[in-house]
Amino acid sequence: MPDGAPASYEAAVERLEEIIDRLDSGQAGLRETLDLCKEGKGLVDYCAGELDAVGEGLKELNLDDLAAKLDSSAGPGA
Amino acid sequence: MDEPQISLGAPARPGPDLPGPFAVGRYANKLKDWMRERPRVLLIGEVTGVGRSKVQAYFELRDGDGAVPCAIWLNDLERAGLPEGALRDGAEVVIAGGLDYYPGGGAASANFCFRATHVRLAGEGDLMARLEALRTQLRGEGLFELQKQLARPVLPKTIGVVTAEGGAARRDLLAGLGRRGWGGTVVWAFAPVQDRHAAPKIARALQDLAARPEVEAIVVTRGGGSLADLWAFCDETLCRTVAMLRVPVISAVGHERDSTLIDDVAAASCSTPTHAAEAAVPLDCGVARAEVRRQALALRRGADGAIAARARHLGALARGPARALQRQRTFLNQKTREIRAASERGIAERAATQRRIAGLVLERARRRALGQVERATDEGRRHGAALDTAADRALAQRREALHNAAVALRAHDPERTLERGYALAETPDGEPLTSADAATAAGRFSLRFRDGRLEARTAGDDDA
Numbered sequence: 326m327p328d329g330a331p332a333s334y335e336a337a338v339e340r341l342e343e344i345i346d347r348l349d350s351g352q353a354g355l356r357e358t359l360d361l362c363k364e365g366k367g368l369v370d371y372c373a374g375e376l377d378a379v380g381e382g383l384k385e386l387n388l389d390d391l392a393a394k395l396d397s398s399a400g401p402g403a
Numbered sequence: 404m405d406e407p408q409i410s411l412g413a414p415a416r417p418g419p420d421l422p423g424p425f426a427v428g429r430y431a432n433k434l435k436d437w438m439r440e441r442p443r444v445l446l447i448g449e450v451t452g453v454g455r456s457k458v459q460a461y462f463e464l465r466d467g468d469g470a471v472p473c474a475i476w477l478n479d480l481e482r483a484g485l486p487e488g489a490l491r492d493g494a495e496v497v498i499a500g501g502l503d504y505y506p507g508g509g510a511a512s513a514n515f516c517f518r519a520t521h522v523r524l525a526g527e528g529d530l531m532a533r534l535e536a537l538r539t540q541l542r543g544e545g546l547f548e549l550q551k552q553l554a555r556p557v558l559p560k561t562i563g564v565v566t567a568e569g570g571a572a573r574r575d576l577l578a579g580l581g582r583r584g585w586g587g588t589v590v591w592a593f594a595p596v597q598d599r600h601a602a603p604k605i606a607r608a609l610q611d612l613a614a615r616p617e618v619e620a621i622v623v624t625r626g627g628g629s630l631a632d633l634w635a636f637c638d639e640t641l642c643r644t645v646a647m648l649r650v651p652v653i654s655a656v657g658h659e660r661d662s663t664l665i666d667d668v669a670a671a672s673c674s675t676p677t678h679a680a681e682a683a684v685p686l687d688c689g690v691a692r693a694e695v696r697r698q699a700l701a702l703r704r705g706a707d708g709a710i711a712a713r714a715r716h717l718g719a720l721a722r723g724p725a726r727a728l729q730r731q732r733t734f735l736n737q738k739t740r741e742i743r744a745a746s747e748r749g750i751a752e753r754a755a756t757q758r759r760i761a762g763l764v765l766e767r768a769r770r771r772a773l774g775q776v777e778r779a780t781d782e783g784r785r786h787g788a789a790l791d792t793a794a795d796r797a798l799a800q801r802r803e804a805l806h807n808a809a810v811a812l813r814a815h816d817p818e819r820t821l822e823r824g825y826a827l828a829e830t831p832d833g834e835p836l837t838s839a840d841a842a843t844a845a846g847r848f849s850l851r852f853r854d855g856r857l858e859a860r861t862a863g864d865d866d867a
Contacts, residue, residue: 334557335556335558338694341698345698345705348701348705355713358705362706369698369702373692376688376695378560378587379560379688382586384588385588386589388563388591388612389592391590
């Protein structure tokens, strides 16, 4: 994932596994190793961020309440 | 064909070639008879718009494709023995009967209906048969595949849930999400999950949830029940709605043995709300957190390890050239010593060789000189002999040449000419006269023949 954010959590994990396999193989040159480590760190941060987003306790919303809120904010004078 | 067309602004007469016109009352009674002769059949469908008069109950029997107005005499209805209030809106029933037509007359309106003589609530078998027919139809239209082609995120942040507000399914689903270690947002859309109003409301709730951009997956769930209880989830319109949603729907309706049509069209179907939670959040967040920590460690190890290993390697490489240089220097010294030794040995050998060569050359020269002396002596002898031979040969040659010259001289000797009969004219002094003028000038001359001389004088000399 050299440029931009990963497409999804699973894409990030898949790439991360590739990177670690490559590093474990011991065949990557120094430049490649450093690049892979940098990319991998970005992916780890992304994955950790995604997990943090669903790690702060379950929130419950009601669709009817959301719809009502939407209606009032769309009402006249809003 | 050639009937003149009369046009006074009024429409042309319809169907001028049809039989009739007949009296309508007679036609209506014939129609009643014709309808009543139609074969009797069984119909199955959902009851709607139930009403009663003094003598009969009437309702519509319908399904997704159409409806038929029905009526049953109250005494036939009583004989059917349905539970109290069973013939109500939303009930799935099977009726037996045939077509009927009331021709009306006087002030009464004409009326068409399916006259039921028997009615019973639809059983599992009837529902299964209808379900299978619907299933075949929707599968044939490819509606089972649409949801399954949607990408399901492994870690949605927001999921929508359609269920009954007070149901056990709600509690089970929350427990399942908790076990996943998932603490995202659940948007509840509560809807009735049984009776004839359920299906449209569930469909509406699904559409509303799918319209919210943050909702990444939707769970539809309710507890177990009979197929009739779950029948709302076999509703054709609801199932078509699910098939067309942009958000993957996970169904968990009834228990394991129950199979509703919504299970077929959904992206995934589960036997319990707990399983639905796992399907909605495929990633076990607790495991994933541990995994990310492990990967972060592996990366750090990878980076540090690669650098340390390379540093060691680099160190080894850095020592390498000095060692190689030392090796080369030792090698060079060794070679130098060898070369020196070899050259000293070489000089002595060369001197000896040169001495040997000089000896050989001198010997060869001495022998050559001796040979020359001998050869010269032999040649001297050979030359002496040759000279003798040559002198003899030259003498002989000269003798021969002399002889030849003598022969040639003799051949030219005038004396020889005289011998062959010629005469030679000479002056008295013996000088040959070689022309007439010379003879005339001499006057007197002599002719010498082989055998003697005669004196002669030219004729002019006598006159003088």
